[in-house]
Amino acid sequence: MLIARSVADLRQALAPYRRPAFVPTMGNLHDGHIALVRQARPLGDVTVTSIFVNRLQFLPHEDFDSYPRTWESDCAQLQGAGCDVLFAPREADLYPEPQTFKVHPDPRLADMLEGHFRPGFFVGVSTVVMKLFACVLGATGGTAVFGKKDYQQLMVIRHMVQQFALPIEIVAGETHRAADGLALSSRNCYLGLQERQEAVALSQALQQLAQRWRHDPAPGAEQAAAWEKQALDALRSRGWQPDYLTVRRRADLTAPSPQDMPGALVALGAARLGATRLIDNLEF
Ligand code: PAF
Numbered sequence: 057m058l059i060a061r062s063v064a065d066l067r068q069a070l071a072p073y074r075r076p077a078f079v080p081t082m083g084n085l086h087d088g089h090i091a092l093v094r095q096a097r098p099l100g101d102v103t104v105t106s107i108f109v110n111r112l113q114f115l116p117h118e119d120f121d122s123y124p125r126t127w128e129s130d131c132a133q134l135q136g137a138g139c140d141v142l143f144a145p146r147e148a149d150l151y152p153e154p155q156t157f158k159v160h161p162d163p164r165l166a167d168m169l170e171g172h173f174r175p176g177f178f179v180g181v182s183t184v185v186m187k188l189f190a191c192v193l194g195a196t197g198g199t200a201v202f203g204k205k206d207y208q209q210l211m212v213i214r215h216m217v218q219q220f221a222l223p224i225e226i227v228a229g230e231t232h233r234a235a236d237g238l239a240l241s242s243r244n245c246y247l248g249l250q251e252r253q254e255a256v257a258l259s260q261a262l263q264q265l266a267q268r269w270r271h272d273p274a275p276g277a278e279q280a281a282a283w284e285k286q287a288l289d290a291l292r293s294r295g296w297q298p299d300y301l302t303v304r305r306r307a308d309l310t311a312p313s314p315q316d317m318p319g320a321l322v323a324l325g326a327a328r329l330g331a332t333r334l335i336d337n338l339e340f
Pocket of ligand 1: 080081082108110113181184185206209
């Protein structure tokens with residue numbers, strides 16, 4: 057695996073190739089990331105992964121400084137997964153000057169849910185992904201693989217690619233889960249032993265919410281709100297601080313209307329357990 061630390065080195069490494077398949081990450085890789093790399097491999101003539109902890113997508117009180125940097129383990133896992141090129145730019149390479157030119161996603165998609173609780177998050181994500189796309193796929197176009205675990209992020213990136221007519225195909229990867237059902241996440245390593253046992257309650261809450269819709273499809277807005285409140289209260293009573301637990305249309309993440317039946321919906325949730333904020337979702 058070739059490691060490119062600068063944009064110039066990356067471009068040189070990719071010059072012989074016509075269609076890279078790309079998996080952007082912030083490192084601290086787990087089996088979910090590695091599955092995305094394996095999924096990407098047959099989709100291009102060279103497989104590229106990036107590791108870059110993007111300051112722009114963290115709020116001042118968030119964990120940018122303490123975000124786990126696990127270089128040796130990340131490299132070993134990528135090597136084992138058959139990644140050809142690892143792009144790991146230093147901050148000074150990707151942001152040689154303050155990044156004042158930013159990509160602002162459609163607020164109708166980006167200001168709800170994650171964007172509501174983490175203002176500016178999707179501006180930071182869209183800006184770095186646009187820049188990573190320019191570095192990795194700018195010369196050729198190609199394919200990029202994003203996990204469904206970050207469901208809203210995937211939708212924002214798809215919309216960006218469509219609106220800017222980027223010659224990039226976005227492919228979605230399924231969420232990987234631990235044996236008990238907890239979605240794999242780089243932030244799971246923050247959980248203490250007891251918190252780790254409790255953490256599965258978030259995905260269970262989403263399953264229960266989806267189950268109510270399956271039993272009683274097309275509830276009115278009032279009924280849907282009552283179910284969501286019950287789900288939030290249940291998590292609170294277990295010691296969580298939930299931001300949201302909600303059912304939305306898969307197509308645009310707006311609230312479902314009675315015509316939107318299971319099969320077109322997704323339950324999404326974000327909640328804090330101790331100091332760790334977890335997110336998850338379930339298509340149904
Ligand atoms: O999902 C992530 O790890 C990040 O948001 C991404 C897409 C690599 C941008 O920094």
